[in-house]
Amino acid sequence: MTALTDPPAPPGRLRTAWRAAHAPADGVPRWARTAALAVPLVVLPSGIWRLPIAFGHEHGMGEIGGGERVYVVFLSIFSELLAFTAVGLVATWGERFPRWFPLVGGRNVPPMAAVVPGALGAIVLTVLWTHAVVGQFMGITLQGEPLPDNFPSKQGGWEAAFFYLCYAPLVLWGPLLGAVTYAYHRRRRAGRPRGR
Numbered sequence: 001m002t003a004l005t006d007p008p009a010p011p012g013r014l015r016t017a018w019r020a021a022h023a024p025a026d027g028v029p030r031w032a033r034t035a036a037l038a039v040p041l042v043v044l045p046s047g048i049w050r051l052p053i054a055f056g057h058e059h060g061m062g063e064i065g066g067g068e069r070v071y072v073v074f075l076s077i078f079s080e081l082l083a084f085t086a087v088g089l090v091a092t093w094g095e096r097f098p099r100w101f102p103l104v105g106g107r108n109v110p111p112m113a114a115v116v117p118g119a120l121g122a123i124v125l126t127v128l129w130t131h132a133v134v135g136q137f138m139g140i141t142l143q144g145e146p147l148p149d150n151f152p153s154k155q156g157g158w159e160a161a162f163f164y165l166c167y168a169p170l171v172l173w174g175p176l177l178g179a180v181t182y183a184y185h186r187r188r189r190a191g192r193p194r195g196r
Helices: 013-022 030-054 066-089 111-138 157-191
Strands: none
Touching: 030 066, 030 157, 066 111, 066 157, 111 157
């Protein structure tokens, strides 16, 4: 046989595991899957903006210490991992605990164990990021204090434009999570056997 007629090589173990873990659960509407996959993407730009601070770029805010640099990296990674949990509301891994979990491994996730944190997270994120982004435009911090003069959004020019471009998408995090949580709740409720 020639190379053109050989069967394709089987995918690697990592690719197979990735596909299995992120396969959509039965009954997930296309819009919910799209919204869930969008959540990590709306969080990513803020991390991209923050990470250069950890490696010496000040963004006009002044130099920071080693502990603050570690915090910036941790915050960026943690935010992205937290955002990625929205995918669990549409993927098969969001309906069954992994086998390696102690005590509950292999069992179904109780729907409310995902719906309650998802709904609370959606509310908190919507209020927080709407207030933060609107406050930036008004020149105030979350505490209502005036922004320092060296804050990126007050510098004008491309630095301010880049800052807003990276942070404005965070306003969508809460509403997207809320929509995906609602779809998860409806789907899991519809799949439950009805009582008498």
